[in-house]
């Protein structure tokens with residue numbers, strides 16, 4: 001036995017004894033979980049792996065609530081609908097904070113934002129501004145016009161019978177649409193520091209996904225400085241701040257109530273720093289989440305022609321002679337709604353909700369959760385909870401939603417409780433309208449004679465908050481002849 005193996009065995013044995021002693025002497029009934037090592041905790045069991053798959057495997061062994069340590073920080077991970085209900089209903093007031101870290105503070109414009117801000121008066125003011133002033137019915141009516149004109153541009157530019165890089169096409173589409181509702185015009189082609197807005201948003205999803213200061217609050221900053229992470233965050237924030245600042249500086253005030261954008265509605269009530277933070281939340285909240293979901297919808301449909309043909313039939317039976325479909329059309333398309341729900345169940349872009357920070361001693365599932373513990377809700381685990389989803393849980397089968405009442409926490413792609421996603425309605429209606437238009441007069445097939453069922457749908461979760469498809473999606477659009 002070499003010296004490395006011997007010392008690893010000694011460390012593992014000592015940590016098991018320490019952990020056992022700590023548990024039995026604490027007097028608390030802490031959730032079960034795999035043994036952790038000193039200093040790094042359970043990091044060796046998760047680094048370089050798909051976190052959601054690792055957690056779901058651990059849950060099969062330890063149950064739907066487990067205790068892990070990421071560095072020095074305790075994390076309780078919940079992956080069942082029943083326990084998520086307890087977290088969001090009984091303990092929402094104790095779990096509505098986010099953990100603090102130097103990394104998040106920098107990325108969240110000094111916590112001027114909504115997503116990572118502590119649950120305080122400033123947070124409530126910012127969330128109210130987003131929900132009441134931006135996501136109200138008058139504003140969302142004007143977003144529909146923007147969406148319609150962007151859809152026209154997208155469909156008119158499709159190279160029929162030729163391969164398209166669907167991810168690229170649909171992410172550019174989402175960037176243009178969101179830029180227009182945020183800043184009145186598109187900034188999709190502007191490059192700063194060699195990066196476009198879409199590249200900056202991808203980078204942000206990586207930077208938000210966790211760093212040393214979240215795992216080692218007292219010394220993490222040293223590791224961040226030494227590893228180059230701080231420089232990476234600074235470079236990113238310099239470019240991103242400049243781009244968002246440019247949007248504010250170049251903004252033209254819209255006097256017409258039908259054309260207002262986010263900058264118009266928050267200019268008078270927010271500081272410049274708060275405006276940058278709220279714009280960042282809308283960009284981060286809308287672009288990557290929506291375009292990744294659209295890539296998954298298209299992938300799952302093309303891979304499952306039975307579902308695709310049934311959806312096409314529904315869309316085309318409601319479309320009449322309209323060139324483009326809107327929300328009044330999609331309101332009648334029940335199968336379309338189920339297709340989107342099923343895609344979010346299997347491939348929701350956020351397999352975990354954004355981390356909550358427990359501020360009081362509570363109990364979930366009979367286990368003690370102590371103040372200072374971070375709580376991660378595994379929405380992917382909930383979406384496959386065998387006590388809720390009993391039949392062919394891994395199959396793409398939108399019919400499972402027919403004649404079924406889905407309880408609030410049976411699936412949680414948009415989170416739950418008071419920190420749930422405020423963009424839920426805008427996001428789902430946008431997804432429905434885009435998919436309806438992509439299939440109204442268009443058929444889609446895989447390139448180079450590939451069989452539909454051979455389309456690859458492997459996930460890539462490493463190093464980002466969001467799950468993407470591992471390989472890019474290439475598809476061939478074909479004009480559908482409605483007379484045929």
Ligand code: HEM
Pocket residue numbers: 114115116127281282285286289290293348349350352353354355412413414415416417418419420421422423424426427
């Ligand atoms: C498919 C699209 C979307 C998905 C899957 C999604 C998902 C999520 C999830 C999982 C959370 C965390 C909830 C929690 O911690 O319980 C969240 C929070 C949030 N989302 Fe979304 N989102 C989407 C679209 C949007 C849109 C369109 C906006 C804005 C217009 C938005 C803005 C936000 C904000 C501001 C938060 C933070 C809420 C808070 O901390 O109070 N999201 N979203």
